[in-house]
Amino acid sequence: MAQVSIPDSEVDIVIGAVQSDLASFMEEWRPIFSRYHLIIVKDPDLKDELKVPGGFNVNVYTKSDIDRVVGSSSTTVLFSGYSCRYFGYLMSRKKYIISVDDDCFPARDNKGDIIDIVAQHVSNLTTPATPFFFNTLYDPYRKGADFVRGYPFSLRHGVSCALSCGLWLNLADYDAPTQALKPGHRNSRYVDAVLTVPARTMMPVSGINIGFDRELVGPALFPAMRLAAEGKLRWETVEDIWCGMCVKVVCDHMGIGVKSGLPYVWREERGDAVESLKKEWEGVKLMEEVVPFFHSLRLSKAAVSAEECVVEMAVAVEERLGPVDPVFARAADAMVNWIKLWKVAGTRSAVA
Amino acid sequence: MAAATPLLKDELDIVIPTIRNLDFLEMWRPFFEQYHLIIVQDGDPSKTIKVPEGFDYELYNRNDINKILGPKASCISFKDSACRCFGYMVSKKKYIFTIDDDCFVAKDPSGKEINALAQHIQNLLSPSTPAFFNTLYDPFRDGADFVRGYPFSLREGVPTAVSHGLWLNIPDYDAPTQLVKPLERNSRYVDAVLTIPKGTLFPMCGMNLGFNRDLIGPAMYFGLMGDGQPIGRYDDMWAGWCVKVICDHLGLGVKTGLPYIWHSKASNPFVNLKKEYKGIFWQEEIIPFFQAATLPKECTTVQQCYIELSKQVKEKLGKVDDYFVKLSDAMVTWIEAWDELNPGKDSAKLANGSAK
Numbered sequence: 001m002a003q004v005s006i007p008d009s010e011v012d013i014v015i016g017a018v019q020s021d022l023a024s025f026m027e028e029w030r031p032i033f034s035r036y037h038l039i040i041v042k043d044p045d046l047k048d049e050l051k052v053p054g055g056f057n058v059n060v061y062t063k064s065d066i067d068r069v070v071g072s073s074s075t076t077v078l079f080s081g082y083s084c085r086y087f088g089y090l091m092s093r094k095k096y097i098i099s100v101d102d103d104c105f106p107a108r109d110n111k112g113d114i115i116d117i118v119a120q121h122v123s124n125l126t127t128p129a130t131p132f133f134f135n136t137l138y139d140p141y142r143k144g145a146d147f148v149r150g151y152p153f154s155l156r157h158g159v160s161c162a163l164s165c166g167l168w169l170n171l172a173d174y175d176a177p178t179q180a181l182k183p184g185h186r187n188s189r190y191v192d193a194v195l196t197v198p199a200r201t202m203m204p205v206s207g208i209n210i211g212f213d214r215e216l217v218g219p220a221l222f223p224a225m226r227l228a229a230e231g232k233l234r235w236e237t238v239e240d241i242w243c244g245m246c247v248k249v250v251c252d253h254m255g256i257g258v259k260s261g262l263p264y265v266w267r268e269e270r271g272d273a274v275e276s277l278k279k280e281w282e283g284v285k286l287m288e289e290v291v292p293f294f295h296s297l298r299l300s301k302a303a304v305s306a307e308e309c310v311v312e313m314a315v316a317v318e319e320r321l322g323p324v325d326p327v328f329a330r331a332a333d334a335m336v337n338w339i340k341l342w343k344v345a346g347t348r349s350a351v352a
Numbered sequence: 353m354a355a356a357t358p359l360l361k362d363e364l365d366i367v368i369p370t371i372r373n374l375d376f377l378e379m380w381r382p383f384f385e386q387y388h389l390i391i392v393q394d395g396d397p398s399k400t401i402k403v404p405e406g407f408d409y410e411l412y413n414r415n416d417i418n419k420i421l422g423p424k425a426s427c428i429s430f431k432d433s434a435c436r437c438f439g440y441m442v443s444k445k446k447y448i449f450t451i452d453d454d455c456f457v458a459k460d461p462s463g464k465e466i467n468a469l470a471q472h473i474q475n476l477l478s479p480s481t482p483a484f485f486n487t488l489y490d491p492f493r494d495g496a497d498f499v500r501g502y503p504f505s506l507r508e509g510v511p512t513a514v515s516h517g518l519w520l521n522i523p524d525y526d527a528p529t530q531l532v533k534p535l536e537r538n539s540r541y542v543d544a545v546l547t548i549p550k551g552t553l554f555p556m557c558g559m560n561l562g563f564n565r566d567l568i569g570p571a572m573y574f575g576l577m578g579d580g581q582p583i584g585r586y587d588d589m590w591a592g593w594c595v596k597v598i599c600d601h602l603g604l605g606v607k608t609g610l611p612y613i614w615h616s617k618a619s620n621p622f623v624n625l626k627k628e629y630k631g632i633f634w635q636e637e638i639i640p641f642f643q644a645a646t647l648p649k650e651c652t653t654v655q656q657c658y659i660e661l662s663k664q665v666k667e668k669l670g671k672v673d674d675y676f677v678k679l680s681d682a683m684v685t686w687i688e689a690w691d692e693l694n695p696g697k698d699s700a701k702l703a704n705g706s707a708k
Contacts, residue, residue: 110461133639134554136518136608137538144540146533149526150555150589152639153632165487172488175500182497187488189495193542201549203485204501234500241501260487287503291484 006122012094012214013118014039016085017102018232020048027053028105032116039088041066043232044075061087069345078334081232082207083223083239089214090346096125097218098211100265101234107169107266110190120263121164121211124194128158129257131199139194139259162216162251165244165260166209167191171267173206176235176281179273194261199252202294205244208234209265219342220250220306224334225327227282235276238283242331245294250309253299282327289324293317307339314339357470358477361386364447366469367439371395371431372453377404379456383467387449390439392417395431412438424692427685432578433558434587441690446566447476452559454617458520461541471611472515472562475545479509480605482550490545490607509547513568513604514595517560518542519615524557526585526632527625534621545609550600553642556592560613563595567604569694570654571595573686576679583634583675584627590679593642598657601647630673637672641665655687662687 013036015022022040026033030053037057042050044063052060066075066087079087085099098121106114127141133155140147140156147156171179172187179185197203212221225242251258297316303309314335321328366387368374371394377384381404389409393401397413417438418425428438433452440448449472458466478492484506491498491507498507523538548554563572571594574587599606645664651657666680 132643134548134552134608136516136554136557137523138542142540144536144538146523146525146529146536148555149524149529149557149585149628150592150635151526152635154636155639167487172497173500174497175502178497178500185495185497187495189543191489191542191544192540193544197485198549198552200551201485202483204487204499206487206500238501244501260485284504287501288505291503291506 006096006126008035009037010095011036011118011122012039012088012092012097013037014041014085014088014092014097014099015102016041016043016082016088016099017046017050018043018081018084019102020046021051022102023051023053025102025105026056030055031114032106032118036118037094039092041079041084041088043081043084045080059091061091070341077226078223081230082234082237083226085207086221086223089218089221090342092214095213095215096122096211097214098122099207101208101267103268103270104168104209104265105268107264109264110192115263115265117166117209117263117265121166124164124259124262125161125211125213127161129161129196129259130155130158131196131252131257134198135195138261139196142194158257160213160216160256161196161259162213162256163205163247163258164211165203165205165258166211166263166265167261168208168267169264171269173208173234173267175284176273176276177284179235180277183273190264191261194259197248197258197260202245202291203248203258203260204241205247207240207243208267209263216254216256217247217250217306218346219339220247220310222246222310222335222338224331224338225286226330226334227327231276233271233276235271235273236283238286241283241287242290245290246310246313246335249294249297249299249313250306253303253309254306286325286327289321293320307342310335310339357474359386360447360473363445364449364473365390365439365443365445367392367436367443367448367450368453369394369433369436369439370401370453374401374403374453376453376456377407381406383457383469387469388445390443392436392439394433394435410442412442420693421689424685424689427573427576427682427689429574429577429581429587430579432581432584432587434574434577436558437572437574437591437686440565440569440572441693443565446564447473447562448565448569449562450558451613455519455559455613455615458612458614460612466611466613468517468560468611468613472517475515475607475610476512476562476564478512480512480547480607481506481509482547482600482605485549486546489609490547493545510603510605511564511567512607513564513599514556514606515562516554516556516606516608517562517611517613518609519557519559520612522615522618524559524615527621527628528632530618530621530624541612542609545607548596548606548608553593553596553639554606554608556588556595558588558591559615560611561588568595568599568654570687570690571598571658573658573683576675576682581675582673583630585624586628586631586635589631589635593638594658594661597642597645597647597661598654601651601657602654634672637669641668655691658687659684
């Protein structure tokens with residue numbers, strides 16, 4: 001199938017900086033990133049000066065920028081730690097956003113070539129998804145593949161793909177207990193596939209390496225689930241997992257798709273899983289509460305846009321999960337406030 | 353997980369439908385020789401199919417099928433590889449591996465020959481995870497695990513009923529696709545096994561398939577195809593849709609992905625088109641039917657689920673074409689024949705017991 005060619009000007013690369021020295025990170029990504037516009041958001045809790053090498057077309061946002069947009073009392077609540085990247089999503093005005101954590105580097109594919117994650121995410125987002133019927137040869141739109149015998153013809157045009165979830169070589173995105181149990185465990189398996197995650201199937205969306213269509217689902221990616229002991233390591237967060245569960249419901253409701261698989265990034269060592277495990281892993285316990293909720297969540301026909309979906313979801317979260325734990329009531333609040341913020345600061349009419 | 357894969361040589365039968373010859377078994381000898389084979393000979397029963405030396409096998413031709421099943425033999429297709437499901441029925445083993453006679457040993461990217469049977473066994477002996485998608489694919493494979501965010505309460509998984517393998521070289525395309533892309537070959541080795549999520553249907557190919565006969569056997573009926581039937585090349589599809597609905601209902605898992613075999617023969621797309629023609633239209637009705645199909649909670653055995661499904665087929669798909677009325681009756685005949693040949697096999701206890 002012919003690849004749609006997307007102008008570079010439709011892409012923003014958003015990096016949440018939870019470490020101040022981005023020099024080696026940016027240099028490694030330079031061959032891939034330099035043709036695109038970048039948005040770097042500095043974690044408002046970071047005290048040190050941000051180091052960003054020259055030669056990039058980049059907008060950097062720091063605490064004072066965030067304060068100006070949302071008011072200083074909200075800055076830390078919303079955008080501290082890994083969640084700082086959401087500010088970048090808010091400020092962007094491009095159709096496609098690609099976002100990676102600042103401890104990730106370009107990986108090599110099984111032929112030894114450097115993986116252009118932007119090109120792969122864009123390819124995933126600009127070819128249809130197929131959420132209503134599983135194709136056993138994975139993404140039928142990839143070169144050398146197609147729909148298999150028995151795949152209904154009426155479903156072969158697919159639907160728009162709103163989210164592209166990439167993977168990680170070396171340090172995979174395991175939770176702290178898993179990594180602590182297998183401290184030497186590294187992911188070395190390159191799985192040469194992209195596939196659509198079927199409709200109404202729940203999944204863990206990792207924020208470490210993603211791409212999305214901001215026009216379709218921008219408002220549905222939000223910082224809402226903040227753990228009491230949330231830290232500066234991925235093992236100590238679930239904000240992306242919560243957000244991912246929500247955005248999957250939105251996509252399923254809107255009849256659009258989510259893909260998972262390629263591209264891979266190389267994720268470097270940072271932190272100690274055992275140390276993270278010693279902290280209270282509230283996030284793991286919380287996940288147990290939310291599965292039945294998300295499994296049964298249905299939105300009304302009146303919810304047509306991503307904003308409307310999020311508002312409806314927030315009501316359901318408040319009603320059904322609020323009584324379980326105050327973190328959910330806060331999440332529901334955050335979701336409602338996010339939509340208000342998006343309308344003010346995230347839409348075309350607002351000043352970038 | 354460095355333990356060797358158990359052989360299961362006394363617990364597994366290899367079922368092979370054939371109308372030509374079994375020369376392909378020579379290549380598989382190192383991997384298959386220890387297992388018992390069930391050969392289902394299609395076509396002219398007076399022809400002798402030679403089985404290579406050294407294999408332990410039983411062979412059934414059309415006369416045997418008629419003798420064993422009597423009038424119930426009407427449910428077993430003729431002149432179509434769908435006849436293979438007779439082999440499932442007469443087997444006395446817990447696991448079945450079925451393979452087509454034009455499928456050979458493939459090589460992985462390192463050049464090593466793939467023991468497809470061993471991979472199917474690994475898939476079947478480890479749990480499936482249909483309730484929640486794992487982005488790193490089968491978490492029970494060596495070198496993989498559940499990712500962050502995967503609920504711990506779902507990490508035990510459920511028993512695996514089906515292991516669906518894939519094919520390098522000639523891909524399993526339908527006739528229209530074959531006509532448009534006659535030269536396309538599948539050369540992409542995807543190093544993954546994954547569970548097909550609950551509530552999602554898939555096109556099951558019977559070329560390279562393993563399953564737990566105790567858990568799902570009675571649902572593996574490959575339908576009425578071939579000679580005297582208005583449709584062909586939808587046998588495995590039909591079985592796969594029934595199987596998936598029942599697995600979802602009973603809390604069993606279906607895996608797809610590795611192992612790969614090398615599919616050598618590209619069948620004639622014009623012949624295929626004639627066989628598939630009705631199916632291409634009918635599947636537009638069939639798919640929504642299966643997507644919407646629900647089974648009452650009183651159906652706790654595979655047989656009960658299957659009989660219930662046959663009623664729904666008659667009621668809802670009977671309107672599409674009279675073929676489905678016949679098929680629905682054949683589905684019932686199949687279950688009757690299965691129970692006759694497998695008396696006292698209480699799949700309810702097994703299904704519920706292991707589904708915990």
